Amino acid sequence: MTRWIDISQRLDSNVPTWPGDTPFSYRLTWTKQMSGSVNVGQITMSTHTGTHIDAPFHFDENGKKVLELDVNLYVGPARVIHLPAMDQGAIGSIGVEDIERVDLQGVTRLLIRTGAWEERRVFPEKIPEIRPELAEYLAGRGVQLLGLDLPSVDPLDSKELPAHHALTRHHIHILEGLVLDDVPAGDYELAALPLPLADADGSPVRAVLRPLYSG
Template identity: 35%
Template structure:
Protein backbone atom coordinates (compact mmCIF):
# COMPACT_ATOMS: atom_id res chain seq x y z
CA UNK A 1 0.00 0.00 0.00
CA UNK A 2 1.35 3.40 -0.98
CA UNK A 3 2.59 5.68 1.79
CA UNK A 4 1.55 9.31 1.38
CA UNK A 5 2.71 12.36 3.31
CA UNK A 6 0.72 15.58 3.26
CA UNK A 7 3.51 18.11 3.78
CA UNK A 8 1.23 21.14 3.59
CA UNK A 9 0.68 23.38 6.59
CA UNK A 10 -2.94 23.80 7.65
CA UNK A 11 -4.05 27.37 6.98
CA UNK A 12 -5.51 28.72 10.21
CA UNK A 13 -5.67 31.88 12.33
CA UNK A 14 -2.71 32.21 14.66
CA UNK A 15 -0.22 30.45 12.39
CA UNK A 16 3.15 32.16 11.88
CA UNK A 17 3.49 34.49 8.92
CA UNK A 18 6.37 36.56 7.62
CA UNK A 19 6.65 39.80 9.66
CA UNK A 20 4.55 42.47 7.99
CA UNK A 21 2.43 40.01 5.98
CA UNK A 22 -1.31 39.87 6.67
CA UNK A 23 -2.41 37.61 9.48
CA UNK A 24 -4.73 34.75 8.58
CA UNK A 25 -8.42 35.44 9.03
CA UNK A 26 -10.94 32.63 8.48
CA UNK A 27 -14.50 33.34 9.56
CA UNK A 28 -17.94 31.84 9.11
CA UNK A 29 -20.10 34.61 7.64
CA UNK A 30 -23.15 32.42 7.09
CA UNK A 31 -24.23 29.78 9.62
CA UNK A 32 -26.78 26.99 9.43
CA UNK A 33 -27.28 27.46 13.17
CA UNK A 34 -28.47 31.01 12.44
CA UNK A 35 -31.10 29.83 9.99
CA UNK A 36 -29.03 30.09 6.78
CA UNK A 37 -29.14 27.33 4.15
CA UNK A 38 -25.40 26.69 4.24
CA UNK A 39 -22.21 27.44 6.12
CA UNK A 40 -20.07 29.92 4.16
CA UNK A 41 -16.61 31.10 5.20
CA UNK A 42 -14.51 34.11 4.27
CA UNK A 43 -10.71 33.99 4.21
CA UNK A 44 -8.11 36.75 4.20
CA UNK A 45 -4.34 36.22 4.06
CA UNK A 46 -1.20 36.94 2.06
CA UNK A 47 -0.26 34.76 -0.91
CA UNK A 48 2.96 33.65 0.85
CA UNK A 49 1.09 32.05 3.74
CA UNK A 50 1.83 28.53 4.93
CA UNK A 51 3.10 26.09 2.31
CA UNK A 52 3.45 28.23 -0.79
CA UNK A 53 5.19 28.66 -4.11
CA UNK A 54 7.22 31.72 -5.11
CA UNK A 55 6.93 32.84 -8.71
CA UNK A 56 9.79 34.78 -10.38
CA UNK A 57 7.63 37.93 -10.21
CA UNK A 58 8.05 37.87 -6.41
CA UNK A 59 11.57 39.30 -6.76
CA UNK A 60 11.95 40.10 -10.47
CA UNK A 61 9.92 42.92 -12.04
CA UNK A 62 8.03 41.84 -15.14
CA UNK A 63 8.89 38.15 -14.69
CA UNK A 64 6.57 35.14 -14.80
CA UNK A 65 3.66 34.97 -12.37
CA UNK A 66 2.44 31.94 -10.47
CA UNK A 67 -0.28 30.71 -12.81
CA UNK A 68 2.28 30.26 -15.60
CA UNK A 69 4.61 27.88 -13.73
CA UNK A 70 5.18 24.59 -15.54
CA UNK A 71 3.25 21.63 -14.15
CA UNK A 72 6.01 19.24 -15.18
CA UNK A 73 8.25 20.96 -12.64
CA UNK A 74 5.62 20.98 -9.90
CA UNK A 75 4.85 17.29 -10.37
CA UNK A 76 7.53 14.59 -10.44
CA UNK A 77 10.27 12.81 -8.54
CA UNK A 78 11.81 14.71 -5.61
CA UNK A 79 14.54 13.97 -3.11
CA UNK A 80 14.16 14.87 0.57
CA UNK A 81 17.62 15.67 1.91
CA UNK A 82 18.08 15.82 5.67
CA UNK A 83 20.57 18.44 6.81
CA UNK A 84 22.48 17.94 10.04
CA UNK A 85 20.79 19.69 12.94
CA UNK A 86 24.00 21.55 13.78
CA UNK A 87 23.89 23.41 10.45
CA UNK A 88 22.65 26.98 10.83
CA UNK A 89 22.80 27.89 7.15
CA UNK A 90 22.89 25.70 4.06
CA UNK A 91 25.93 26.80 2.04
CA UNK A 92 27.57 25.39 -1.06
CA UNK A 93 30.06 23.60 1.19
CA UNK A 94 27.20 21.95 3.09
CA UNK A 95 25.69 20.80 -0.20
CA UNK A 96 29.00 19.36 -1.36
CA UNK A 97 28.81 17.12 1.68
CA UNK A 98 25.22 16.11 0.97
CA UNK A 99 24.24 13.47 -1.55
CA UNK A 100 22.00 14.69 -4.34
CA UNK A 101 21.17 11.60 -6.36
CA UNK A 102 22.07 11.57 -10.07
CA UNK A 103 19.32 12.92 -12.27
CA UNK A 104 17.36 14.55 -9.43
CA UNK A 105 15.70 17.81 -10.47
CA UNK A 106 13.65 18.56 -7.34
CA UNK A 107 15.09 18.75 -3.83
CA UNK A 108 13.40 19.40 -0.49
CA UNK A 109 15.57 20.27 2.49
CA UNK A 110 14.63 18.91 5.90
CA UNK A 111 16.40 20.85 8.64
CA UNK A 112 15.93 21.54 12.32
CA UNK A 113 13.18 23.94 11.14
CA UNK A 114 10.87 20.93 10.98
CA UNK A 115 10.94 20.74 14.78
CA UNK A 116 9.01 24.03 14.83
CA UNK A 117 6.08 22.48 12.95
CA UNK A 118 6.27 19.30 15.02
CA UNK A 119 5.77 21.20 18.26
CA UNK A 120 3.17 23.60 16.83
CA UNK A 121 5.24 26.77 17.25
CA UNK A 122 3.08 29.81 16.39
CA UNK A 123 5.67 32.56 16.85
CA UNK A 124 7.73 33.54 13.83
CA UNK A 125 11.38 32.50 14.23
CA UNK A 126 14.07 34.71 12.70
CA UNK A 127 16.90 32.19 13.16
CA UNK A 128 15.51 29.56 10.79
CA UNK A 129 17.83 27.50 8.58
CA UNK A 130 17.94 28.77 4.98
CA UNK A 131 20.07 28.70 1.83
CA UNK A 132 22.91 31.09 1.18
CA UNK A 133 23.36 32.63 -2.26
CA UNK A 134 26.28 30.32 -3.08
CA UNK A 135 24.12 27.30 -2.17
CA UNK A 136 21.44 28.56 -4.56
CA UNK A 137 24.00 28.87 -7.37
CA UNK A 138 25.32 25.39 -6.54
CA UNK A 139 21.81 23.98 -7.07
CA UNK A 140 21.43 25.89 -10.34
CA UNK A 141 24.72 24.43 -11.59
CA UNK A 142 23.50 20.96 -10.53
CA UNK A 143 20.45 21.31 -12.77
CA UNK A 144 17.88 21.59 -9.98
CA UNK A 145 14.52 22.92 -11.19
CA UNK A 146 12.60 23.06 -7.89
CA UNK A 147 13.86 23.58 -4.35
CA UNK A 148 11.82 23.43 -1.15
CA UNK A 149 12.58 24.31 2.46
CA UNK A 150 10.86 23.59 5.76
CA UNK A 151 10.33 27.19 6.85
CA UNK A 152 8.69 30.32 5.43
CA UNK A 153 11.64 31.49 3.34
CA UNK A 154 14.32 29.82 1.25
CA UNK A 155 16.65 32.71 2.17
CA UNK A 156 17.99 33.93 5.52
CA UNK A 157 15.84 36.44 7.39
CA UNK A 158 18.33 39.29 7.04
CA UNK A 159 19.48 38.49 3.48
CA UNK A 160 16.39 37.59 1.50
CA UNK A 161 17.12 39.06 -1.91
CA UNK A 162 20.34 37.35 -3.16
CA UNK A 163 19.18 33.74 -2.69
CA UNK A 164 15.74 34.39 -4.15
CA UNK A 165 17.12 36.26 -7.15
CA UNK A 166 19.80 33.62 -7.79
CA UNK A 167 17.09 30.96 -8.09
CA UNK A 168 14.16 32.84 -9.60
CA UNK A 169 16.13 34.56 -12.37
CA UNK A 170 17.37 31.14 -13.46
CA UNK A 171 13.96 29.50 -13.62
CA UNK A 172 14.12 27.51 -10.37
CA UNK A 173 10.73 27.13 -8.64
CA UNK A 174 10.80 27.81 -4.89
CA UNK A 175 8.50 26.09 -2.40
CA UNK A 176 8.51 27.41 1.16
CA UNK A 177 6.81 26.31 4.37
CA UNK A 178 7.04 22.58 3.64
CA UNK A 179 6.28 20.48 6.72
CA UNK A 180 8.80 17.63 6.62
CA UNK A 181 8.60 16.76 10.32
CA UNK A 182 7.33 13.22 9.66
CA UNK A 183 9.11 12.60 6.36
CA UNK A 184 12.30 10.47 6.24
CA UNK A 185 15.08 11.37 3.84
CA UNK A 186 14.70 9.63 0.50
CA UNK A 187 13.02 9.64 -2.87
CA UNK A 188 9.36 10.53 -3.40
CA UNK A 189 6.79 11.23 -6.05
CA UNK A 190 5.80 14.84 -5.47
CA UNK A 191 2.68 16.80 -6.32
CA UNK A 192 2.76 20.51 -5.51
CA UNK A 193 -0.14 22.54 -6.87
CA UNK A 194 -0.29 26.25 -6.07
CA UNK A 195 -3.62 28.03 -6.34
CA UNK A 196 -4.07 29.40 -9.85
CA UNK A 197 -3.99 33.08 -8.96
CA UNK A 198 -3.84 35.31 -12.02
CA UNK A 199 -0.79 37.59 -12.19
CA UNK A 200 0.27 36.82 -8.60
CA UNK A 201 3.81 36.69 -7.20
CA UNK A 202 3.06 33.49 -5.30
CA UNK A 203 0.29 31.23 -4.04
CA UNK A 204 -0.51 28.81 -1.23
CA UNK A 205 -0.11 25.19 -2.32
CA UNK A 206 -1.26 21.70 -1.37
CA UNK A 207 1.79 19.46 -1.46
CA UNK A 208 1.86 15.68 -1.19
CA UNK A 209 4.73 13.17 -1.26
CA UNK A 210 4.38 9.48 -2.09
CA UNK A 211 7.16 7.21 -0.87
CA UNK A 212 8.93 5.23 -3.58
Protein backbone atom coordinates (compact mmCIF):
# COMPACT_ATOMS: atom_id res chain seq x y z
CA MET A 1 0.00 0.00 0.00
CA THR A 2 1.48 3.31 -1.02
CA ARG A 3 0.74 6.36 1.05
CA TRP A 4 -1.42 9.31 0.08
CA ILE A 5 0.41 12.60 -0.55
CA ASP A 6 -1.30 15.85 0.43
CA ILE A 7 -1.38 18.32 -2.48
CA SER A 8 -3.59 20.91 -0.75
CA GLN A 9 -2.76 24.38 0.49
CA ARG A 10 -2.82 24.72 4.24
CA LEU A 11 -5.76 26.82 5.44
CA ASP A 12 -4.65 29.28 8.10
CA SER A 13 -4.81 33.04 8.46
CA ASN A 14 -1.84 33.41 6.09
CA VAL A 15 -3.34 31.56 3.15
CA PRO A 16 -3.35 33.95 0.18
CA THR A 17 -6.76 35.20 -0.91
CA TRP A 18 -7.89 36.56 -4.27
CA PRO A 19 -7.34 40.35 -4.03
CA GLY A 20 -10.29 41.92 -2.20
CA ASP A 21 -11.96 38.60 -1.40
CA THR A 22 -12.93 37.38 2.10
CA PRO A 23 -9.87 36.58 4.19
CA PHE A 24 -9.66 33.10 5.70
CA SER A 25 -10.44 32.85 9.41
CA TYR A 26 -10.96 30.08 11.89
CA ARG A 27 -12.07 30.95 15.37
CA LEU A 28 -13.75 29.31 18.28
CA THR A 29 -17.39 30.26 18.79
CA TRP A 30 -17.33 28.44 22.09
CA THR A 31 -14.31 27.32 24.02
CA LYS A 32 -14.43 24.18 26.11
CA GLN A 33 -14.22 26.42 29.09
CA MET A 34 -17.24 28.48 27.99
CA SER A 35 -19.43 25.56 26.97
CA GLY A 36 -18.33 23.26 29.72
CA SER A 37 -17.95 20.43 27.21
CA VAL A 38 -16.45 21.21 23.80
CA ASN A 39 -14.51 23.60 21.56
CA VAL A 40 -16.71 24.64 18.61
CA GLY A 41 -15.19 26.47 15.67
CA GLN A 42 -16.35 28.68 12.85
CA ILE A 43 -14.68 29.17 9.49
CA THR A 44 -15.06 32.16 7.21
CA MET A 45 -13.51 32.02 3.76
CA SER A 46 -14.05 32.58 0.08
CA THR A 47 -15.06 29.47 -1.83
CA HIS A 48 -11.98 30.18 -4.06
CA THR A 49 -9.31 30.21 -1.38
CA GLY A 50 -6.59 27.58 -1.35
CA THR A 51 -7.10 24.31 -3.19
CA HIS A 52 -10.63 24.35 -4.59
CA ILE A 53 -12.94 23.44 -7.41
CA ASP A 54 -14.97 25.87 -9.49
CA ALA A 55 -18.62 25.04 -10.17
CA PRO A 56 -19.86 26.42 -13.51
CA PHE A 57 -22.18 28.76 -11.52
CA HIS A 58 -18.97 30.68 -10.60
CA PHE A 59 -18.93 32.21 -14.09
CA ASP A 60 -22.33 31.27 -15.57
CA GLU A 61 -25.67 32.26 -13.99
CA ASN A 62 -27.25 29.08 -15.31
CA GLY A 63 -24.28 26.87 -14.57
CA LYS A 64 -24.24 23.91 -12.19
CA LYS A 65 -23.72 24.50 -8.49
CA VAL A 66 -21.34 22.45 -6.37
CA LEU A 67 -23.84 19.85 -5.16
CA GLU A 68 -24.94 19.16 -8.74
CA LEU A 69 -21.43 18.13 -9.80
CA ASP A 70 -20.70 14.43 -10.24
CA VAL A 71 -18.43 13.22 -7.41
CA ASN A 72 -16.87 10.69 -9.81
CA LEU A 73 -14.98 13.51 -11.51
CA TYR A 74 -12.97 14.17 -8.39
CA VAL A 75 -11.87 10.66 -7.40
CA GLY A 76 -9.92 8.27 -9.60
CA PRO A 77 -6.84 7.94 -11.82
CA ALA A 78 -5.01 11.17 -12.72
CA ARG A 79 -1.88 12.02 -14.67
CA VAL A 80 0.54 14.67 -13.39
CA ILE A 81 2.60 16.47 -16.02
CA HIS A 82 5.27 19.14 -15.61
CA LEU A 83 5.73 22.21 -17.78
CA PRO A 84 9.28 23.01 -16.72
CA ALA A 85 9.62 26.07 -18.97
CA MET A 86 7.10 27.93 -16.79
CA ASP A 87 9.02 27.89 -13.54
CA GLN A 88 11.94 29.84 -15.00
CA GLY A 89 9.85 32.97 -14.57
CA ALA A 90 8.98 32.87 -18.25
CA ILE A 91 5.28 33.37 -17.68
CA GLY A 92 3.30 32.79 -20.80
CA SER A 93 0.35 30.71 -21.64
CA ILE A 94 -0.44 27.02 -21.88
CA GLY A 95 -1.63 25.89 -25.27
CA VAL A 96 -1.88 22.78 -27.42
CA GLU A 97 1.82 22.94 -28.39
CA ASP A 98 2.84 22.70 -24.71
CA ILE A 99 0.79 19.56 -24.16
CA GLU A 100 1.09 17.90 -27.58
CA ARG A 101 4.12 15.79 -26.63
CA VAL A 102 2.28 14.31 -23.66
CA ASP A 103 0.54 10.99 -24.14
CA LEU A 104 -3.03 11.52 -22.97
CA GLN A 105 -4.24 8.03 -23.81
CA GLY A 106 -6.88 7.10 -21.24
CA VAL A 107 -6.34 10.23 -19.12
CA THR A 108 -9.57 11.62 -17.68
CA ARG A 109 -7.97 13.73 -14.97
CA LEU A 110 -4.99 15.86 -15.93
CA LEU A 111 -2.98 17.80 -13.35
CA ILE A 112 -0.50 20.36 -14.65
CA ARG A 113 2.47 21.49 -12.60
CA THR A 114 3.67 24.85 -13.91
CA GLY A 115 5.75 25.80 -10.89
CA ALA A 116 4.90 29.42 -11.73
CA TRP A 117 3.39 30.30 -8.32
CA GLU A 118 6.65 30.24 -6.42
CA GLU A 119 5.96 32.46 -3.41
CA ARG A 120 3.08 30.45 -1.97
CA ARG A 121 2.34 32.80 0.90
CA VAL A 122 1.57 35.70 -1.45
CA PHE A 123 -1.12 35.92 -4.09
CA PRO A 124 0.69 36.01 -7.48
CA GLU A 125 0.70 39.10 -9.66
CA LYS A 126 0.79 37.25 -12.93
CA ILE A 127 0.17 33.64 -13.87
CA PRO A 128 0.35 31.60 -17.07
CA GLU A 129 -3.08 31.30 -18.61
CA ILE A 130 -4.78 28.40 -20.31
CA ARG A 131 -5.39 29.18 -23.97
CA PRO A 132 -9.07 28.47 -24.63
CA GLU A 133 -8.36 26.23 -27.65
CA LEU A 134 -6.67 23.76 -25.30
CA ALA A 135 -10.15 22.84 -24.00
CA GLU A 136 -11.25 21.26 -27.26
CA TYR A 137 -7.95 19.41 -27.61
CA LEU A 138 -8.15 17.97 -24.08
CA ALA A 139 -11.82 17.07 -24.39
CA GLY A 140 -11.05 15.29 -27.68
CA ARG A 141 -8.64 13.06 -25.75
CA GLY A 142 -11.14 12.29 -23.01
CA VAL A 143 -10.01 14.72 -20.27
CA GLN A 144 -12.85 15.63 -17.89
CA LEU A 145 -10.95 17.28 -15.05
CA LEU A 146 -8.12 19.80 -15.34
CA GLY A 147 -6.13 20.69 -12.24
CA LEU A 148 -3.41 23.32 -11.94
CA ASP A 149 -1.01 24.72 -9.34
CA LEU A 150 -2.43 28.20 -10.03
CA PRO A 151 -5.29 30.25 -8.59
CA SER A 152 -7.07 30.54 -11.94
CA VAL A 153 -7.06 29.13 -15.48
CA ASP A 154 -7.52 32.65 -16.91
CA PRO A 155 -5.42 35.80 -16.51
CA LEU A 156 -6.00 37.35 -13.09
CA ASP A 157 -7.55 40.50 -14.54
CA SER A 158 -9.81 38.71 -17.03
CA LYS A 159 -13.51 39.57 -16.94
CA GLU A 160 -14.49 37.36 -19.87
CA LEU A 161 -12.85 34.22 -18.44
CA PRO A 162 -12.44 32.55 -21.86
CA ALA A 163 -10.64 29.47 -20.53
CA HIS A 164 -13.22 28.85 -17.79
CA HIS A 165 -16.00 29.03 -20.37
CA ALA A 166 -14.21 26.96 -23.01
CA LEU A 167 -13.38 24.21 -20.51
CA THR A 168 -16.96 24.09 -19.26
CA ARG A 169 -18.34 24.05 -22.79
CA HIS A 170 -16.22 20.95 -23.34
CA HIS A 171 -17.35 19.35 -20.07
CA ILE A 172 -13.95 19.75 -18.42
CA HIS A 173 -14.16 20.55 -14.72
CA ILE A 174 -11.69 22.86 -12.98
CA LEU A 175 -9.49 22.23 -9.94
CA GLU A 176 -7.31 25.17 -8.86
CA GLY A 177 -4.60 25.95 -6.33
CA LEU A 178 -2.92 22.54 -6.15
CA VAL A 179 0.49 22.14 -4.51
CA LEU A 180 2.50 20.01 -6.91
CA ASP A 181 6.01 21.26 -6.06
CA ASP A 182 7.28 17.88 -4.94
CA VAL A 183 5.16 15.64 -7.11
CA PRO A 184 6.99 13.80 -9.91
CA ALA A 185 5.24 13.49 -13.26
CA GLY A 186 3.36 10.23 -13.55
CA ASP A 187 0.17 8.35 -12.90
CA TYR A 188 -1.65 8.60 -9.60
CA GLU A 189 -4.96 8.07 -7.93
CA LEU A 190 -6.57 11.40 -7.03
CA ALA A 191 -9.15 12.33 -4.43
CA ALA A 192 -10.25 15.98 -4.29
CA LEU A 193 -13.90 15.99 -3.27
CA PRO A 194 -15.89 19.20 -2.91
CA LEU A 195 -18.13 19.70 0.10
CA PRO A 196 -21.85 19.11 -0.44
CA LEU A 197 -22.56 22.85 -0.72
CA ALA A 198 -26.01 23.05 -2.28
CA ASP A 199 -25.95 26.59 -3.66
CA ALA A 200 -22.25 27.27 -4.01
CA ASP A 201 -20.10 28.51 -6.89
CA GLY A 202 -17.02 26.67 -5.67
CA SER A 203 -15.71 24.58 -2.80
CA PRO A 204 -12.48 24.02 -0.96
CA VAL A 205 -11.17 20.46 -1.35
CA ARG A 206 -8.61 18.32 0.40
CA ALA A 207 -6.65 17.05 -2.57
CA VAL A 208 -4.50 13.94 -2.20
CA LEU A 209 -2.60 11.67 -4.57
CA ARG A 210 -1.04 8.25 -4.38
CA PRO A 211 1.18 6.70 -7.01
CA LEU A 212 -0.39 4.18 -9.33
CA TYR A 213 1.95 1.46 -10.41
CA SER A 214 1.12 -0.22 -13.63
CA GLY A 215 2.43 -3.55 -14.87
